[in-house]
Amino acid sequence: xxxxxxxxxxxxxxxxxxxxxxxxxxxxxxxxxxxxxxxxxxxxxxxxxxxxxxxxxxxxxxxxxxxxxxxxxxxxxxxxxxxxxxxxxxxxxxxxxxxxxxxxxxxxxxxxxxxxxxxxxxxxxxxxxxxxxxxxxxxxxxxxxxxxxxxxxxxxxxxxxxxxxxxxxxxxxxxxxxxxxxxxxxxxxxxxxxxxxxxxxxxxxxxxxxxxxxxxxxxxxxxxxxxxxxxxxxxxxxxxxxxxxxxxxxxxxxxxxxxxxxxxxxxxxxxxxxxxxxxxxxxxxxxxxxxxxxxxxxxxxxxxxxxxxxxxxxxxxxxxxxxxxxxxxxxxxxxxxxxxxxxxxxxxxxxxxxxxxxxxxxxxxxxxxxxxxxxxxxxxxxxxxxxxxxxxxxxxxxxxxxxxxxxxxxxxxxxxxxxxxxxxxxxxxxxxxxxxxxxxxxx
Numbered sequence: 001x002x003x004x005x006x007x008x009x010x011x012x013x014x015x016x017x018x019x020x021x022x023x024x025x026x027x028x029x030x031x032x033x034x035x036x037x038x039x040x041x042x043x044x045x046x047x048x049x050x051x052x053x054x055x056x057x058x059x060x061x062x063x064x065x066x067x068x069x070x071x072x073x074x075x076x077x078x079x080x081x082x083x084x085x086x087x088x089x090x091x092x093x094x095x096x097x098x099x100x101x102x103x104x105x106x107x108x109x110x111x112x113x114x115x116x117x118x119x120x121x122x123x124x125x126x127x128x129x130x131x132x133x134x135x136x137x138x139x140x141x142x143x144x145x146x147x148x149x150x151x152x153x154x155x156x157x158x159x160x161x162x163x164x165x166x167x168x169x170x171x172x173x174x175x176x177x178x179x180x181x182x183x184x185x186x187x188x189x190x191x192x193x194x195x196x197x198x199x200x201x202x203x204x205x206x207x208x209x210x211x212x213x214x215x216x217x218x219x220x221x222x223x224x225x226x227x228x229x230x231x232x233x234x235x236x237x238x239x240x241x242x243x244x245x246x247x248x249x250x251x252x253x254x255x256x257x258x259x260x261x262x263x264x265x266x267x268x269x270x271x272x273x274x275x276x277x278x279x280x281x282x283x284x285x286x287x288x289x290x291x292x293x294x295x296x297x298x299x300x301x302x303x304x305x306x307x308x309x310x311x312x313x314x315x316x317x318x319x320x321x322x323x324x325x326x327x328x329x330x331x332x333x334x335x336x337x338x339x340x341x342x343x344x345x346x347x348x349x350x351x352x353x354x355x356x357x358x359x360x361x362x363x364x365x366x367x368x369x370x371x372x373x374x375x376x377x378x379x380x381x382x383x384x385x386x387x388x389x390x391x392x393x394x395x396x397x398x399x400x401x402x403x404x405x406x407x408x409x410x411x412x413x414x415x416x417x418x419x420x421x422x423x424x425x426x427x428x429x430x431x432x433x434x435x436x437x438x439x440x441x442x443x
Contacts, residue, residue, distance in 0.1 A: 009252070011036060011244050013229045013268075014259035016044025017205075018407070018422040020212040021073070022257060025430035027219040034253075035221065036246055038228035042213060045379055046419060048206040051294060051330075052373040056204060059290055059377065060318045060332045062303075063199035064189035067420035069427065074201075077211045082202040087195055088323050091302035093362055094157070095309055098300060102196055117154040124149045128180050129187035134414050137176040138388055145176035161308040165315040166336045166383070167286060173387040177414035185416065198303065200324040205419065232256055234271035234401050241403035255403040257429070261285055261381035262394075262408050272401065279395045283410065285381040287339045289346075291355045294373040295329040298322070299363050312358045328372055333358070339380045348376035383417065384410040397429065405429070 010026055012019045015037035023033045041047050045059050063070055063083070074080040090102030092110070100106040107118050124146075137145060142163065147155045163171040190196050201207055213223060224246070231245035243252040258268065265272075265280045272280075298319065305317040318332040333355045337344045352374050359366040387393070390413050397407045407429055412421040 008032065008254040009034070010255045010257065011229070011251070011253040012257050012259065013244070014044065015039075015042040015223060015225070016259060016422065017046050017209070017212075017419055018409075018426045019044075019259040020209065020216065021423050021426035022259065022430055023216055023221050023223075024212055024219075025427055027216060027221045029430070033216075033221045034251075035216070035223045036227045036229050036244070037223070037225050040226050042223065042225070043205070043209050045382065045417075046205045046209065048204055048209075049375070049377075051292065051375060054294070054326065054328070054330075055206060056292075056320075056330060057206075058292075059288070059334070059379070059382075060320050061200075061205050061419060062323055063201075063419070064185055065197070066185055066188055067199075067418065069423040070420045073423055074208065077208070077215065079201075079207060079211055082207055083199055084202055084324075085197055085199045086323055088198050088303035089301055090196060091300055091305045093305055093307045093309055093312070093317075096311070096361065098305075098362065101302075101306060102304075112157045113154055117151055117157075120150045121154050121158065125183055125187060128183040132184075134177040134180055137180050138390075138414065140176045140388060141172060142174040142176045142179040143172055145179070157308060162306065162315045165313060167385065168336075168338060168341070170284065170286070170385045173385065175386045175388045175390055175414065177388075178386045178390075178416070181414040182416055185418075198323055204324075208419075229258075229268065232258075232269040232271070232404065234269070234404070236271075239401055241401060253403075255405070257405040257407070259407055259426075262384075262406070262410055263381055265406060269401075269404070269406075272399065276395050276400065279393065282393065284338075284385045286336050286383040286385060287341075287344060287378065287380045288382040289335040289337055289344060289351055290377050290379075291333040291335070291351050292375045292377070293331050293333070293355065293359075293371055295331060295370045296372055297365075297370050298329050299331050299359060299366065305362070309361070311361055313354070314358065317358075317362070331359075336383065344378070351376055384408075384413075386410075386413055390414075 009032045012023045012033060012035045015035050019035055020042060023035050026033050046061060048055050048057050074083060092099045092101035094112050099110055107122055146159050167174055227246050229244045229246055233242045235242040241256050243250055244256055262280055262283050263285050266277045300319060303319055303322040307314055307316055314333055320332060321330045335351060356368060394410055397405055399406055407425060409417040411425055415421045
């Protein structure tokens with residue numbers, strides 16, 4: 001009988017969906033894997049919480065037709081029956097008024113643009129959906145691409161507020177390829193030109209995380225929560241991984257794979273070469289402060305509400321209960337802010353009061369009595385800032401240190417962060433790194 005000998009101990013830093021999937025794959029290959037997570041829960045940005053009796057994600061998640069890695073993993077874990085597809089609606093709140101959005105008829109009826117601008121915008125979306133090559137777009141900024149294609153007015157009406165409130169001072173640096181991938185992902189998920197179809201998991205992403213956790217433990221993997229890795233040890237002169245420091249204790253490992261945001265790497269692995277450390281320091285990330293309200297009445301009929309309004313400092317509102325049905329209505333209000341932005345440290349009450357004012361502007365019938373519960377979550381590194389040529393800025397996943405691999409959501413580029421891309425990245429890493437596995441003949 002041939003079995004796999006666990007010849008190497010591997011530490012996975014971060015128990016988000018990428019870290020869990022990576023550990024699951026490596027355990028399947030026969031390795032001794034330990035996962036370290038500083039939080040008291042797994043999931044990272046896909047983690048859930050108890051919202052006064054409703055267990056729901058801290059940050060909204062949905063699935064599109066291109067999310068094949070998720071569908072394959074769900075089937076492998078025998079939980080694909082939890083997947084539910086639903087037709088959803090999109091809206092556009094423009095200068096105090098709510099308009100339908102997301103289909104040709106809505107675009108033609110929208111009063112904020114002339115016919116030529118509408119045609120140019122529609123053509124750009126159509127071509128983004130049809131074309132799967134993005135190398136030329138990686139050479140220009142999003143602002144340049146949009147203005148060149150749609151014109152100055154369309155940019156100002158449709159895009160300026162979105163990019164400004166998502167990326168702030170970084171909006172002029174954003175790659176056109178990143179915007180293209182966003183248009184394409186949602187566009188190819190449409191049933192047709194007039195109908196948008198998205199999916200969710202019954203029980204939420206928590207079901208996927210819990211199933212992965214169970215499988216990992218059944219295969220002998222260990223998950224340590226409340227266990228922050230604060231240092232990665234590099235042996236010299238061999239320039240080889242020797243272990244990690246967790247809660248003040250040094251633990252020896254043969255290999256270390258980190259899946260936490262890249263801005264934390266210089267502090268975590270100061271033993272990397274100086275030029276590599278500088279490459280990590282040049283990378284930046286936008287954080288998020290996300291307000292979630294539980295309402296007694298629907299705010300709108302839309303799942304996704306894009307916003308371009310002089311009063312509302314939000315790029316959009318996600319009414320999640322218009323995708324995944326709940327007894328109450330669940331609405332996410334994401335404020336994208338750099339961790340150094342003065343607003344990022346404002347108290348929760350500051351954001352909650354802002355959101356309530358915004359609700360009244362969006363729906364005149366809204367009153368404070370609609371609010372059944374409220375919660376605020378913060379995440380320092382929610383969205384990598386991706387300028388043109390971003391992939392060339394990233395250090396290799398396989399570092400110069402033997403046994404050290406560093407990856408995060410930045411390596412999806414030009415794709416946006418999602419469950420699917422995290423799973424894809426983890427599976428490709430487990431496969432492409434080619435960890436040697438020694439067969440042992442026990443016959």
